[in-house]
Amino acid sequence: MRIGVVTFPGSLDDRDAARAVRACGGEAVALWHGDADLKGVDAVILPGGFSYGDYLRCGAIARFAPVMERLIPAARGGLPVLGICNGFQVLTESHLLPGALIRNDHRKFNCVDARLVVENARTAWTSDFTEGQEITIVLKNGEGGYVADERTLDELEGEGRVVFRYAVEPGGRNPNGSYRDIAGITNERGNVVGLMPHPEHAVEQGFGPSLDGRGFFTSVLRHTLESAATA
Structure with a gap:
C-alpha cells in the first residue's frame, strides 16, 4: 500500500514518518508541498515540524500549499489522512478537523513520553487498537493545547470523535492544557485523524x-x- 508523506518547508519528521510506514509494511511515497497531485497514494500523512516557519500561526500557511488543494477534497471524499503535531495544526487550519492548537499553558516546550488512552478504535488509523487501551508515545510541541468552544467539544464527545485522551492521574494536569485532556480527534467519517x-x-x-x-x-x-477488497 502506498502512503504519501508530505514535506513542507520546515517539516522535521517527514523522514521518520516514511520510515515508520516502511517498518510496518507499507510503501512510503514522498509528496512535496508544491506538488499538483497526490501520485495515486492510498493514504497521506502530514508530519510534524514547523511548516513555513510557523509564521502567522502554526499550519496557517501550509493550509494554502498546492498539495493541499488536492488533499482537502480527497480527504472529504474519504482518503485516510493522519496529521501528527504540526500536521494536526494544518488539519485544523484546513477545517478538516474542528478546533485549534494554541501555546502550551505552561509556556514551555514539551518533550516527554506521553501516556494516552484510546477512546475510539473505529477510525482508519486506530482499528488495530482497543478502546480503553493505554499507549505511550512521544510528545514534543510548544503549541499543543487543543481548544474549541463548548458546543464543539460536546459534539466531539457525543459523537465519539475524541480518539485519544491524555492519561491524567486524579488531580493532575495534562501536558499542554488541552481542553478535556484531548490528545487527538477524528472527523465524522473516521478517515481523518x-x-x-x-x-x-x-x-x-x-x-x-x-x-x-x-x-x-x-x-x-x-x-x-x-x-x-470490497470496492
Missing part, C-alpha cells in the same frame, strides 16, 4: 518509549486492503 503526540517515534525496538506507534500504520494498511 489528528493528534499532537508522535507515533512515528515508537515503531522500532530500541528507539522510543514503546512499539505502540505501530498500530497507527498497521491500522491504515489493513483499512486500505479491506477497502480495496
